[in-house]
Amino acid sequence: MAARGKLTRGLWIALGCACPGLGTIGVVLPILPTVPFYMATVFCFAKSSERLHDWFVGTSLYEKRLEGLVARRTMTMTDRLRFVWSVTLVMGIGFALMSKVPAGLAILAVVWVCHLLYFFLRVQTIPEGQAPEGE
Missing domain, CATH: 1.10.10 (Arc Repressor Mutant, subunit A)
Known part of the structure; x- marks a missing residue:
């Protein structure tokens, strides 16, 4: 053990x-x-x-x-767009590779939409260079 x-x-x-x-x-x-x-x-x-x-x-x-995202759900717009771009690119590759698997395409599409909704509706945008609240 x-x-x-x-x-x-x-x-x-x-x-x-x-x-x-x-x-x-x-x-x-x-x-x-x-x-x-x-x-x-x-x-x-x-x-x-x-x-x-x-x-x-x-x-x-x-x-x-990460600190702002983990502690307070805050990100700069640059970090948010970089993250969403990366997720979209990786999921796009998965989408292309699953072109013959309808269930896989549906799951990837739902996960991608959930990522977008979370990062654009639940994560607050802070100005570039500004410390998150509470610091």
């Missing part, structure tokens, strides 16, 4: 270390979604180690890209 726990913890740490790299690449390449990778990092580190989780939450990457 102990060996299995170490292996599981090691896998969470490995995933947690890979995700910020992919998210950082996503800052430059719009095909990779930045925010989901950073959110995955927080999740993986939380599953593996409280110390790693606390470290990542204290980084400027987290503070700049």
